[in-house]
Amino acid sequence: MGQKLHERLQESHGDEVLKAEASAKVHKFTEWALKCIGLHSRVRENKGRGNHGTIIEVQLQLSAFKTFLDLADNDLTGKDFTEAFDAACFPLTLFSNTFDQGWASGISAAAIQGLLELLVEGGADNVNQCFLEAARYGSTELVRILLQIAQRNSLDIDVDLALGFAAHYGKLDTMGCLVEEGNAVAFLGPLMRAAERGCLQVVEWFVNLGCRDMELCLALTAATSSSQVAVAAYLLPLVPKHVLAPLSVEILKAAGERSTGSLHGVDFLLRSNFLNDPAATYAVADNIAKSADEAVDAKLRSFMLEHWSExxxxxxxxxxxxxxxxxxxxxxxxxxxxxxxxxxxxxxxxxxxxxxxxxxxxxxxxxxxxxxxxxxxxxxxxxxxxxxxxxxxxxxxxxxxxxxxxxxxxxx
Incomplete structure (x- = not known):
C-alpha cells in the first residue's frame, strides 16, 4: 500500500505545497481505506449467517448521507462533491486487491455505488479521471461500477484511453472488463505500445481477442524497431505472407527509422527468412542497401550494406x-x-x-x-x-x- 501511495505522489505534477496537500489527503484516504478493509472483513466473517442486517445497514447509511446532503444544500459546492468522489474512489483504486475477489457484486458494491451516485448527482465532475486511474491500477471492480454510473447518468468517459492505461500496466482483467462491458474498440495503439515495450502477455491478449492482418503487421514493425525479439518471433508467423511481402521494404525501413539505436530486431527478421523465400529476403535487404532514398536511415543502410547486401x-x-x-x-x-x-x-x-x-x-x-x-x-x-x-x-x-x-x- 505504501509503495502505491508513493507512486501516486511521485506521478503528481505541481509545486511542493500541492504535494504536501496531497500527502495530507493520502493520510485521510488511508484511514478511510483501512475502515473499508475492516468492513469487507466483517462481511466475509458474516458469510453463512445471512446478510439481511447488512443490507438494511447500507440502506440506512445511504439514506442518512442523502439527508445530510439535503440539509447542507447550498453550503456544499461542486468542488466539495468532486473531492468527496475522489476520496471515495482513491482507496478502492489502490487497495481493491486487498478486498475479497468479486466484492463488486455484493453488498459492499451496492454501498459504494449508492454513495458515488449521490456524489455525481451533487455535482462531482471527476468521474472520468477516477475511471482512468482505476483502470491504470487494475481496480476492475471499481471500473465496472464507474462504467455503470456513467451509463446511467449519460456521462462521457474515455473507455479507449482507459484500455490504453490498463494495457500499459498489464492489467488483463481490467482490459477484459473495458472491452466486454465498456465496449472499448481502440486496440491498435495499446497493441503497438505493448509490442514496443516487449510486453508479450498483453500482445497475446490482443491477438487472442482478434486482430486484423494490418494491425499484426504494424505490431510486428513496432516490436522490430524496439528490438523486442521475443514479441517479433511470436507475431511473425501470424502475419500472412501475402500481407508481409508487399510491405517488406517499408517494414524494415520503418523499423530502422524508429529504432532506438539497436538493429537486433531487423537482424532477427532477416535471419528468420521473414518472407519465407531466401532470394526474396536477400533482395529486400539489398534493395535497402542500394537505396538512394534520403528517408532511409543511414545506420540501417550501412548495416544492410555491410552484412546483407550482394x-x-x-x-x-x-x-x-x-x-x-x-x-x-x-x-x-x-x-x-x-x-x-x-x-x-x-x-x-x-x-x-x-x-x-x-x-x-x-x-x-x-x-x-x-x-x-x-x-x-x-x-x-x-x-x-x-x-x-x-x-x-x-x-x-x-x-x-x-x-x-x-x-x-x-x-x-
Whole structure:
C-alpha cells in the first residue's frame, strides 16, 4: 500500500505545497481505506449467517448521507462533491486487491455505488479521471461500477484511453472488463505500445481477442524497431505472407527509422527468412542497401550494406579466397617445426575452416548474413573441388563442411 501511495505522489505534477496537500489527503484516504478493509472483513466473517442486517445497514447509511446532503444544500459546492468522489474512489483504486475477489457484486458494491451516485448527482465532475486511474491500477471492480454510473447518468468517459492505461500496466482483467462491458474498440495503439515495450502477455491478449492482418503487421514493425525479439518471433508467423511481402521494404525501413539505436530486431527478421523465400529476403535487404532514398536511415543502410547486401556476399567470398591463399602460403613456406603437410588432411582442413564453421553455427537463424554466406560458399566449393551455385544456402553448405571436418570437432 505504501509503495502505491508513493507512486501516486511521485506521478503528481505541481509545486511542493500541492504535494504536501496531497500527502495530507493520502493520510485521510488511508484511514478511510483501512475502515473499508475492516468492513469487507466483517462481511466475509458474516458469510453463512445471512446478510439481511447488512443490507438494511447500507440502506440506512445511504439514506442518512442523502439527508445530510439535503440539509447542507447550498453550503456544499461542486468542488466539495468532486473531492468527496475522489476520496471515495482513491482507496478502492489502490487497495481493491486487498478486498475479497468479486466484492463488486455484493453488498459492499451496492454501498459504494449508492454513495458515488449521490456524489455525481451533487455535482462531482471527476468521474472520468477516477475511471482512468482505476483502470491504470487494475481496480476492475471499481471500473465496472464507474462504467455503470456513467451509463446511467449519460456521462462521457474515455473507455479507449482507459484500455490504453490498463494495457500499459498489464492489467488483463481490467482490459477484459473495458472491452466486454465498456465496449472499448481502440486496440491498435495499446497493441503497438505493448509490442514496443516487449510486453508479450498483453500482445497475446490482443491477438487472442482478434486482430486484423494490418494491425499484426504494424505490431510486428513496432516490436522490430524496439528490438523486442521475443514479441517479433511470436507475431511473425501470424502475419500472412501475402500481407508481409508487399510491405517488406517499408517494414524494415520503418523499423530502422524508429529504432532506438539497436538493429537486433531487423537482424532477427532477416535471419528468420521473414518472407519465407531466401532470394526474396536477400533482395529486400539489398534493395535497402542500394537505396538512394534520403528517408532511409543511414545506420540501417550501412548495416544492410555491410552484412546483407550482394556486395557483402562478394566481399565475404573474396575474403575466403584470400584466406585460402594465405593458408597455402603457410603450408608452403611456414617456419613452424610442425610441418602442416605431415598432418592428417582432416586436421589441416579443421585448422583452415573450423572457425568459419563455428561462426556459421553460432549465427543461428534460417538465413546467414550475406557476408558470412559468401565465405561459406567459397570454402565449401574449395573443399568439393567445384564451383557452387551462388544461391546455395547455409544448411547445404554447412553439410559440406561437416563432411570434411573431423567428427569429434563438430560434436564439440
Amino acid at each position: 556486395a557483402a556476399f562478394s566481399e565475404g567470398f573474396a575474403s575466403a579466397q584470400e584466406h585460402f591463399v594465405n593458408f597455402m602460403r603457410i603450408m608452403e613456406k611456414g617456419e613452424s617445426p610442425i610441418c602442416l603437410r605431415d598432418l592428417p588432411l582432416e586436421l589441416v582442413i579443421a585448422m583452415a575452416y573450423l572457425p568459419l564453421y563455428r561462426e556459421c553455427v553460432e549465427s543461428g537463424g534460417r538465413l546467414l548474413p550475406q557476408k558470412l554466406r559468401g565465405q561459406l560458399v567459397e570454402a565449401a566449393g574449395r573443399l568439393e573441388g567445384r564451383q557452387l551455385d551462388r544461391a546455395s544456402q547455409g544448411t547445404e553448405l554447412l553439410a559440406i563442411l561437416e563432411h570434411h571436418l573431423p567428427c569429434f570437432m563438430i560434436q564439440t
